């Protein structure tokens with residue numbers, strides 16, 4: 112049974128309680144946090160597993176004010192609820208906390224947005240098979256824009272080099288190192304299709320991944336437990352797992368982030384393409400669309416009859432991959 | 448053996464009615480710990496070996512915790528490996544307790560009465576191991592409170608994993624409480640009340656079947672993986688469960704019969720052997736039917752089977768494993784199908800060992816892993832477990848064996864009357 116969390120169920124940072132306030136439980140008194148009973152149970156239950164070190168830092172009389180603040184923030188982060196169920200105030204608290212934590216860790220400041228979906232928007236994408244020449248500028252732009260782990264060469268987009276005469280992914284190569292376009296070949300890119308009927312979100316035991324009202328399938332990296340059931344359920348190899356701590360060189364970090372998008376992930380969680388939610392919700396196109404030198408990639412609002420994507424759907428003979436599965440991808444392919 | 452009651456509820460009960468059971472409970476715990484920590488040299492050696500393996504497993508797990516799951520052989524293409532394979536197999540072993548429970552409580556077959564406690568202990572150990580394998584498999588074990596009903600956000604009834612969490616835990620609770628109640632009653636020289644334990648046991652039968660079906664559905668529900676997405680998955684899981692589980696039980700019951708004064712009747716073993724035989728025969732039929740479908744007219748959906756049985760594009764890491772598994776399952780089924788050989792303890796044991804190993808391989812490397820190979824776009828990325836994964840898995844198995852040994856030893860001691868409540872704590876109404 113799904114349990115709806117009410118607003119007060121979630122941890123909020125509050126000013127320190129007046130001294131000697133006996134009505135609050137000891138955890139609250141020590142931390143200056145407002146917690147309800149259920150959260151307190153969760154806290155007590157998991158404190159041993161995760162919080163002993165943090166608590167130690169928080170109450171260490173010799174710790175600096177900053178180390179105490181950091182421990183408090185990390186503690187609050189650990190017990191934050193599912194992002195989707197947060198009030199907008201809580202969402203703001205959450206992203207401010209992330210910004211502050213990053214600043215304390217690296218000395219650099221980032222902006223983490225919690226912007227919600229725009230009104231009357233449903234994003235769609237089209238890929239022009241005739242235009243793609245396999246340059247992979249999209250892949251590079253995506254990795255950079257989305258702060259993907261460099262140590263494991265993570266990439267959301269795959270470009271498959273097909274021999275002319277058939278569309279058969281089993282025979283195509285996504286691992287080519289030669290000059291492109293190669294004679295006698297054509298290219299098809301795959302990535303998350305933001306299925307309108309996504310099997311990946313259905314299987315998640317914690318609702319850590321879901322489809323937003325604007326059609327983007329997102330993951331709350333703080334709520335994901337890393338069971339990887341969604342990876343097994345996705346028919347398009349769209350999801351990536353952080354098998355170890357992801358790393359991005361400081362100078363390459365994209366500081367314009369979104370909570371559901373390109374903010375830094377931790378090890379042990381799943382991530383994926385978000386149509387560059389940090390850009391698209393600002394009215395921009397995803398990085399791959401902008402980076403493509405041949406104009407093979409088209410992005411827009413499916414609900415806007417004047418959008419380019421609607422023009423493509425109306426005027427080109429489009430198709431989708433693995434239609435038989437009924438996933439209703441919002442990424443169409445077409446040819447000139 | 449203090450007679451002082453621990454807690455008394457002044458409103459609902461008089462000290463006399465609550466005090467005695469509580470004092471007896473305290474005495475029971477003391478006696479049980481005493482029983483578990485004393486034994487022959489062989490017993491201590493066995494437990495010490497298990498402890499050593501558990502420590503190695505804990506160390507390996509600590510490296511996995513600090514580095515991440517990158518220390519395993521899994522990757523983005525084969526994102527479940529040895530851990531989930533073991534989980535799947537152990538759920539089957541747990542469900543197999545029903546083979547003893549059903550005849551004992553429903554058919555009132557006295558032949559099974561003594562074995563049923565051992566079967567339940569095995570179910571408890573198997574469920575605990577299965578949960579252990581899920582815990583070591585997830586990327587964020589500290590965040591597991593997110594799937595606790597009432598505290599986290601539970602995606603029920605959508606997610607089959609959420610279902611599995613429910614059925615596993617309820618099954619564990621039933622299999623802990625009922626045998627505990629029966630043992631504790633015997634410990635206090637009382638007859639357990641059938642009005643309580645019979646309905647609970649009937650529920651456990653239902654639960655055992657759904658436990659394994661739900662686990663099969665967890666795989667069968669994924670249209671993305673044609674190797675799993677077939678209707679035979681559930682029935683096949685049940686058939687293999689009722690093969691491997693009772694096979695293991697036959698072996699364990701004989702060990703207990705040898706090592707203790709708790710004698711299991713040969714009739715029990717013979718009846719269980721019959722169950723194993725029929726289940727193994729059904730397993731073989733299902734394997735043949737599956738292979739026919741995959742290979743008579745191979746399609747894109749047969750690629751995983753192609754890879755599994757014959758190799759694909761020069762990759763064939765699983766081929767030797769699956770043929771070994773099939774070979775020994777067929778051989779063992781043949782042995783068991785011949786009455787003379789099934790009744791001979793020696794050949795029976797050989798067949799049981801073969802079946803256990805064969806199905807362990809078939810469920811893991813033959814079912815879970817090939818579901819991911821080839822990956823969604825047809826490329827082959829193989830999977831080989833690392834030593835860390837093997838050591839962690841061995842640690843969990845050792846933990847399960849450790850738990851089972853303690854449960855069985857205490858249970859046997861109570862049943863044999865070796866540990867019993869002291870007269871001072873036996874309370875009013877004692878018939879002894």
Ligand code: SF4
Nearest residue numbers: 303304306311345349
């Ligand atoms: S492509 Fe995969 S990850 Fe993306 S929405 Fe569809 S099923 Fe989910």
Ligand code: SF4
Nearest residue numbers: 315335336338339341
């Ligand atoms: S890995 Fe994370 S997002 Fe995927 S199913 Fe598990 S909890 Fe949900």
